[in-house]
Amino acid sequence: MYSFRTSGFNGYAVQYSPFFDSRLACAASANFGLVGNGRLYILGLSASGIVAEKWFDTQDGLFDCAWSENHENQIAVATGDGSVKLFDISLSDYPIQSWREHTREVFSVNWNLVDKTTFCTSSWDGLVKIWSPVRPTSLSTLRPHASQLSCTYSASYSPHNATMLASCSSDSFLRLWDPRTGEFPTSSVYAHNGAEVLSLDWNKYRPEVLATSSVDRTIKIWDLRFLGRAGGTTTGSPVNELIGHDYAVRKIAWSPHAPELLLSASYDMSARVWEDSSALKQPMQLSNMRQRGPNTGLRAVWDKHTEFVVGCDWSLWGAEGWVCTVGWDEMVWVWDVRSAKLQG
Amino acid sequence: MERLSSLASQLAPNEASASEKLFEKHPDDVVIVGAYRSALTKGGKGGFKDTTGADILVAVLKGLIERTGIDPKLLGDVCVGNVLAPGSGVTEHRAACLLAGIPYSVPFLAINRQCSSGLMSVDHIYKSIRSGDIDAGIGGGVESMSFNYGPNSVSEFSETMANDSEAKKCLIPMGITSENVATEYGITRAQQDEFAAASYQKAEAAQKAGKFKDEIIPIKTKIVDPKTDETKEIVVSEDDGIRGGVTPASLSKIKPAFRKDGTTHAGNASQISDGAAAVVLARRSFAQKNGWPIVGRFADCAVVGVPPELMGVGPAVAIPAVLKRNGLTKDDVDIYEINEAFASQCLYSVLDCGIDIKKVNPNGGAIAFGHPLGCTGSRQIATIISEFKQYKKKIGVTSMCIGTGMGAAAIIIAE
Numbered sequence: 228m229y230s231f232r233t234s235g236f237n238g239y240a241v242q243y244s245p246f247f248d249s250r251l252a253c254a255a256s257a258n259f260g261l262v263g264n265g266r267l268y269i270l271g272l273s274a275s276g277i278v279a280e281k282w283f284d285t286q287d288g289l290f291d292c293a294w295s296e297n298h299e300n301q302i303a304v305a306t307g308d309g310s311v312k313l314f315d316i317s318l319s320d321y322p323i324q325s326w327r328e329h330t331r332e333v334f335s336v337n338w339n340l341v342d343k344t345t346f347c348t349s350s351w352d353g354l355v356k357i358w359s360p361v362r363p364t365s366l367s368t369l370r371p372h373a374s375q376l377s378c379t380y381s382a383s384y385s386p387h388n389a390t391m392l393a394s395c396s397s398d399s400f401l402r403l404w405d406p407r408t409g410e411f412p413t414s415s416v417y418a419h420n421g422a423e424v425l426s427l428d429w430n431k432y433r434p435e436v437l438a439t440s441s442v443d444r445t446i447k448i449w450d451l452r453f454l455g456r457a458g459g460t461t462t463g464s465p466v467n468e469l470i471g472h473d474y475a476v477r478k479i480a481w482s483p484h485a486p487e488l489l490l491s492a493s494y495d496m497s498a499r500v501w502e503d504s505s506a507l508k509q510p511m512q513l514s515n516m517r518q519r520g521p522n523t524g525l526r527a528v529w530d531k532h533t534e535f536v537v538g539c540d541w542s543l544w545g546a547e548g549w550v551c552t553v554g555w556d557e558m559v560w561v562w563d564v565r566s567a568k569l570q571g
Numbered sequence: 572m573e574r575l576s577s578l579a580s581q582l583a584p585n586e587a588s589a590s591e592k593l594f595e596k597h598p599d600d601v602v603i604v605g606a607y608r609s610a611l612t613k614g615g616k617g618g619f620k621d622t623t624g625a626d627i628l629v630a631v632l633k634g635l636i637e638r639t640g641i642d643p644k645l646l647g648d649v650c651v652g653n654v655l656a657p658g659s660g661v662t663e664h665r666a667a668c669l670l671a672g673i674p675y676s677v678p679f680l681a682i683n684r685q686c687s688s689g690l691m692s693v694d695h696i697y698k699s700i701r702s703g704d705i706d707a708g709i710g711g712g713v714e715s716m717s718f719n720y721g722p723n724s725v726s727e728f729s730e731t732m733a734n735d736s737e738a739k740k741c742l743i744p745m746g747i748t749s750e751n752v753a754t755e756y757g758i759t760r761a762q763q764d765e766f767a768a769a770s771y772q773k774a775e776a777a778q779k780a781g782k783f784k785d786e787i788i789p790i791k792t793k794i795v796d797p798k799t800d801e802t803k804e805i806v807v808s809e810d811d812g813i814r815g816g817v818t819p820a821s822l823s824k825i826k827p828a829f830r831k832d833g834t835t836h837a838g839n840a841s842q843i844s845d846g847a848a849a850v851v852l853a854r855r856s857f858a859q860k861n862g863w864p865i866v867g868r869f870a871d872c873a874v875v876g877v878p879p880e881l882m883g884v885g886p887a888v889a890i891p892a893v894l895k896r897n898g899l900t901k902d903d904v905d906i907y908e909i910n911e912a913f914a915s916q917c918l919y920s921v922l923d924c925g926i927d928i929k930k931v932n933p934n935g936g937a938i939a940f941g942h943p944l945g946c947t948g949s950r951q952i953a954t955i956i957s958e959f960k961q962y963k964k965k966i967g968v969t970s971m972c973i974g975t976g977m978g979a980a981a982i983i984i985a986e
Contacts, residue, residue, distance in 0.1 A: 261575050307574070332574065351577065378577060397580070423581060442581050470595050475581045494582060528598060 228531075228562040231277035236266045238553030240291040240478075240538040246299035248544035249273065250280075251551055253559055254304055256288030265289035267304055269316050270559065277561065283314050283322070293336040296343040301360065303346055305333035311348050313360055328356060328365055335381040341389035347406075349382035355394050357406050367409050369394070371402060380425050387434035395424035401439050401449065414454060416463060419443050426478045432486035433506065436466075440476035445469065446491055448503050467505040471525050472497070477537045484547035488526070490564070492536035498552040500527040500564045527567040532556050590903040593870060593966060593984050598856040601700045602986065603867035604707070605639035606953040607631065607788050608848030611810045611941040614716035618807035619845035622792045624656060624715035625663040627847040631711065632671035634788030635849045641863055643673040647705025650680040650695045651849075652688025652712035653945035655719035659683040660945075664713065673709075683945070686910065686971050687874070687979040688712050689848060690948025694872040694981065696852045706857040711849030712950070714943035720843060740879035741975045746829035746840070748974075749913035752883040753834045756919050760834040763914035764822040767839035767938045770911055771817035774935025778813050782934055786957040810940040812842045839914035844941025848949035865986050867956050871897055872981035874973075883916020885978020886970040887923040893968070893980040901926050904982075905964035908951040910971035911936035920972070933958055947971060952983060959985035 236255035244250035249272040257263035265285040271278050287307035295301035300317045309329040312322035331351035338346040345366065349355045353376025355369040369392070371379070377398040385391035392404040394412075399419045402412040418424055422443035430436040435451045447465035454463035474494035482488035487506035492498045502524045529536075534556035542549040548565040609631050612618040619627055628651065636643055649668050653660040661681035668679050684691045689712025696708035725742070732738045743751075752758065777783060789808035796803060817838070827833035828840070851863075858865055873893035877884050886909050894901060907930050911917045921931055934954065937947065948971065955967040970980035 259578075261578070332577075397577075425581060470591075471597060477581070525596065525598070 231559040233557045237555040241551045241553040254289035254292040260288040291335045293338045296338045305336045337383045339384045340386045349379040351378040355382040395427045397423040440479045442475040444472045469501045492539040494535045498529040527564045600855040601697045602865045604851035604863045606850040606956045608950045608953040609846045611844045611846040614843035617811045620717045624713045625667045628667040628713040629670045630790040631847040646677045648708040650692040652692040655724045685974040687973045688945040697869045707853035712946040713847035714945040715845045716843045748882045749835040749915045750833045753915040758915045763839045764819045766914040766918045768819045770935045770938040774813045774939035777934035786953040812941045841937035841942035844943045846943040846946045868984040870982040874979045877976045879976035882976045883972045885972035886920035889978030889980035906967045907931045908969040911938040
């Protein structure tokens, strides 16, 4: 395991570079992101540990970052003042682009893994916006069909389909979108029974499967094929639930190497690795959906953080199982889930 | 500051109900690896009348280790409850551990909180695991009322103590405390007999259906035939106190035992019995690491004090206490195993808590098959674990009243 201290800044998000196996980006904010500056760290994994190769300071806090999928030096960030910025890490100090359209905090940014030329952002103004690095304004805006817009905490492209996008919000809904139409979500699922949905991630191997995490402390696994329709709302049951975190689950990420492994970061100060049993069984075995046997899926607990854990990502590189977590304790931890195991 | 309130809302109390929370699994949970008991036999005339408590304990510990497949070297402690033996059996029960194949490196503790001793031993192991002192242990209980029941089990009170109005209440015979509860709270003879008959009927049906088979470890022992004085070898595998065909009408003919105008009698009070029971507990991560089975989780245990002269109301205070502490309501619980020391106090406790009587002692209780004092607490855990399987239930509470004025209650979750 390796660590790095983001002194004076509280970590919010972390992502491995899709181009270099020794590079990480970390979005952080001063004063826990409540007020003050932000900082984007470009971190290098070196023989002597983690070193800050470069950093960029911003006026307001940073809540998320996403490496470009077609330019190894470009990275987009989500900012507290509503702006979306694109940095080129071969340059210094200033972003090469800054877009101001969101009217409240931008909370997530995600690059399209299939078409690679677009990325999306979600904001507390409720909207999801689609961007191209070379366009001065957003390409389109996805607006949830609700009388009162609630914070959209996360939006993410399917890694299997360039025209499929999911978002999740404080109104407890998981929404699926086709950005080509954008008028209405293609599906809206009341996913966490009223509790805010903070994070979502698409499974990298199962195109129909995605996970959501919530203030209700659960992680739910959804299979889009099993969603029904009643009234204007899509209904359905999750195919699995991962229960164990003591507080809200802030961020989740499926493994790039295994269809059943999921990493989660929580306000309970732990990061956990889960094995989703629904990946290992026939999808229609209903009796197994909520297994409460000894093997309910918790595989590893990382308890080195001393404050909220809010960001996490898997390394695409090298031995399978290296992950990075970041938290409000100003710590970036790089660790191997195979050696973390269950503690106690 | 809008940002602060938005973020704060993410820390809002979650929606998961308390009963849902009970099913969460954490690596530091204390789980039940296995829980078994001996048959309970009639004091002075049953299958164990010539077998010492320590010998019953040896057989139960051996059976427990064999059935759970644990390596006894890995245990951090063994704690056994006992009420009547001198020193609560501290010497002979340590010897029993050694004879059962538990190495000398595993320490032993004798524990005595009267009729809850078999639960206190399990609670002690639970708390030792919680605190991180040990990874796994055995909690159990044993009583030979054939050998140790009698006036010698209480040492004499000094004059000052015997004359103190409060202190001397601790000498009130249990039967009288039962009469006190019945009088104080208006539990009638008819109600008690109906409750007692139901206990017999449930136990009879359960025994016929083989529902005790899973929890009982059959024990080979010797018995002296009272007629011929011949010693012979037998296998004790069934409770021998269960009587068939008991009805409220048949019980109504029995004379009261403690007061002429009383309501407590031999048929609606617990039987004097011999038996042992034991439970293996471990931290979940430790059980998983060693490939031990997990059949349940020990979630919490509360002990309360009540007036000594009304000691039977213990469960009525202890059950709400442990439920409240865990944010549960009485209706969240699927099965209650409440010791039937006396029909009066057990029924009063059930009524006072507002518990659905159908959830109480589904396979009968101590009135039907006996109450070997120190054993009962562990026995009820073995019973509840096997009832979880029989009735496909999830949340159990075990409770009992405690002589000299206490009550205990614990929550057990099926896995």
